[in-house]
Amino acid sequence: MSHVPGLESRREAPPLLGPLLSPFPLPAGSWPRQMLRSNHRFPITSSSGFKISKVIVVGDLSVGKTCLINRFCKDTFDKNYKATIGVDFEMERFEVLGVPFSLQLWDTAGQERFKCIASTYYRGAQAIIIVFNLNDVASLEHTKQWLADALKENDPSSVLLFLVGSKKDLSTPAQYALMEKDALKVAQEIKAEYWAVSSLTSENVREFFFRVAALTFEANVLAELEKSGARHIGDVVRINSDDSNLYQTASKKKPVCCP
Numbered sequence: 001m002s003h004v005p006g007l008e009s010r011r012e013a014p015p016l017l018g019p020l021l022s023p024f025p026l027p028a029g030s031w032p033r034q035m036l037r038s039n040h041r042f043p044i045t046s047s048s049g050f051k052i053s054k055v056i057v058v059g060d061l062s063v064g065k066t067c068l069i070n071r072f073c074k075d076t077f078d079k080n081y082k083a084t085i086g087v088d089f090e091m092e093r094f095e096v097l098g099v100p101f102s103l104q105l106w107d108t109a110g111q112e113r114f115k116c117i118a119s120t121y122y123r124g125a126q127a128i129i130i131v132f133n134l135n136d137v138a139s140l141e142h143t144k145q146w147l148a149d150a151l152k153e154n155d156p157s158s159v160l161l162f163l164v165g166s167k168k169d170l171s172t173p174a175q176y177a178l179m180e181k182d183a184l185k186v187a188q189e190i191k192a193e194y195w196a197v198s199s200l201t202s203e204n205v206r207e208f209f210f211r212v213a214a215l216t217f218e219a220n221v222l223a224e225l226e227k228s229g230a231r232h233i234g235d236v237v238r239i240n241s242d243d244s245n246l247y248q249t250a251s252k253k254k255p256v257c258c259p
């Protein structure tokens with residue numbers, strides 16, 4: 001299983017990465033519990049803005065949003081469908097090069113009758129994950145509407161977009177290849193990164209959320225640096241699968257370029 005060096009989810013720290021990780025205690029405070037379900041107790045704000053990112057997960061009913069989050073956060077899979085009512089919530093904690101970082105994962109309801117409740121939680125997202133079922137082309141067609149609704153409450157120029165095809169285990173390779181073509185086209189149109197996952201087998205689930213964490217963390221660090229004016233020409237902030245250093249300062253003569 002691959003990983004991003006320097007980026008670890010707290011619950012799944014593999015022993016090999018021990019030196020990069022340091023345990024950190026749960027902060028005091030608690031979440032409002034109405035409509036929410038969280039496995040951790042955290043204050044909702046942080047003194048450092050880049051340490052928490054809000055991520056919303058949207059898409060048609062029964063495409064597998066809840067299973068995706070549960071596979072990553074709890075390593076569980078429930079084959080029985082239980083509709084999400086309004087929203088659910090999970091917090092996943094990471095450490096990126098020693099910096100505690102959390103993703104707030106907002107699991108929204110796909111059922112029409114709960115949509116207006118769920119949409120009140122869209123605001124302030126730094127990433128939008130739009131899920132569709134790889135075996136249901138209508139759910140892919142609906143992704144643009146889900147995105148449009150989510151973008152009404154967010155800044156389209158700064159939000160990160162992910163298009164996720166779910167239930168890959170149910171497709172034959174030939175069926176998957178066909179659907180992938182359409183999905184890549186949609187992803188290109190909406191400028192989203194495309195992933196195909198299976199919550200049943202776990203395929204790509206961890207890799208996908210680590211990617212979300214890496215990109216949102218990077219975006220937040222850049223935004224903080226811009227805000228504080230601490231960033232100089234020639235400085236590079238980057239996280240990708242080959243990097244072990246989050247922040248590098250390059251000389252002006254020989255800048256290091258982002259990939």
Ligand SMILES: Nc1nc2c(ncn2[C@@H]2O[C@H](COP(=O)(O)OP(=O)(O)OP(=O)(O)O)[C@@H](O)[C@H]2O)c(=O)[nH]1
Nearest residue numbers: 062063064065066067078079081084110167199200
């Ligand atoms: N085979 C297979 N089934 C899946 C997978 N992911 C989800 N399912 C099944 O699909 C059904 C719906 O999953 P949910 O995660 O509850 O769907 P949802 O998108 O959260 O639905 P709403 O909360 O109504 O919006 C359940 O019966 C799951 O067991 C998967 O990767 N593979």
Ligand SMILES: [Mg+2]
Nearest residue numbers: 065066083084
């Ligand atoms: Mg659900």
